[in-house]
Amino acid sequence: VTAAPLSALELLRDVHLGLALPCRGPARLALLSGHYLYYHYGCDGLDDRGWGCGYRTLQTLCSWPEGQSSGVPGLAAIQAALEDMGDKPPGFRGSRDWIGCVEASLCLEHFGGPQGRLCHVPRGAGLVGELERLYSHFLEGGGPVMVGGDADAQSKALLGVCEGPGRDTYVLTLDPHYWGTPKSRSQLQAAGWVGWRTVSSVFDSNSFYNLCLTRRT
Template sequence: FVNFNNPKSRTWDLALLRNAHFGLPDPETTIVRRSLVSGECLYFHYGCDGQDDRGWGCGYRTLQTLSSWLCVNGSQRSYQKLVPSLPEIQQALVTMEDKPPSFIGSREWIGTFEAALVLDHLYDVPCRILHVPGGGSELHHHFEELHHHFETHGSPVMMGGDRDNSSKGILGVCTGAQEIHMLVLDPHYYGPPLERAAVQHSGWVSWRSVGSLDHCSFYNLCLPQTAGK
């Protein structure tokens, strides 16, 4: 586990970027409504702890980002100040009997359903799974729900799909005069720690229009149901 009360227990924690989206410009000049994650979260990405998980670990990394938000911002619920490692996430799923023992040490993916199980198991935080069968073409119908989530709960959201099976962290939503947008934190970066400006310049955190999403892929979103702000 990453221990926020004793960060020296894992020195690589010190290199993780906090609030990668801070200072990112709005996607449009005219903004009708903007709802963002509240508090702080860390940017977990491929290889950030020394484990090379390229090609299979994006769901784990997004789950770690959601866990970091609970650790930093969840004191009112007496959360443990711990973020699980990849092996610990696998062990939790085996303990809950969602996965067989052979899952430990494997390179099997996890999605929003597994993330919801782990967050409930480790932090006693239930999650709502929002299923969008129509993909990017239908997601705009759920934007009021997403605005409400960020304004009420304030926690990051995990998003994944079938054809578009790359896990994404969602840190906010924005309704502009022209389009609607999602603030995406992409865990697929692999390399040494980057400064916030570099993460934003490279597009690892960026506003993406809903129209740019795959319209042939369904999407599932995991919304942690926290105690609110």
């Protein structure tokens, strides 16, 4: 991927729109309501490759449900807030330390964003048992769901759930690890930065996971 210059980029909105469903004649389908912006590595001019994925997913959550950047905190503000709250030790500001769903839920409350509800799944295989929760979340008007784990520490967001006629289940994933200047939704979709994936391919059965489910306050 060609590196983008380190300057703020124009953020794309609702980058999942136009995607084909993962199967024909799905038995069930539920997608997020509202709008969001796609935050990713380097989108504000800061090179956060290798450590910033949790922050970027949190920013995407903060942009929901209006799909606007107003009120979305920058990475420095997020680190300062976590240090001021006592969640992180002095010196966290300016570091390249990761954050996950627990920190995201604290920041959503701190910055007055959407409500973030935490859910812990001891093993990735157990996420199959959480699909009903995800269906209900999206059907009831919920927003993006942040996901992060231990063995699988790469943050991502879930935007929907689809169950095929053959009982195969898919989740609509948004990956914040993109580096560059995305030109369009279709470019991101073709490269797989947003797309439908089987549950088994998204989640590591050996990793625990936390989920942060966003709802309107």
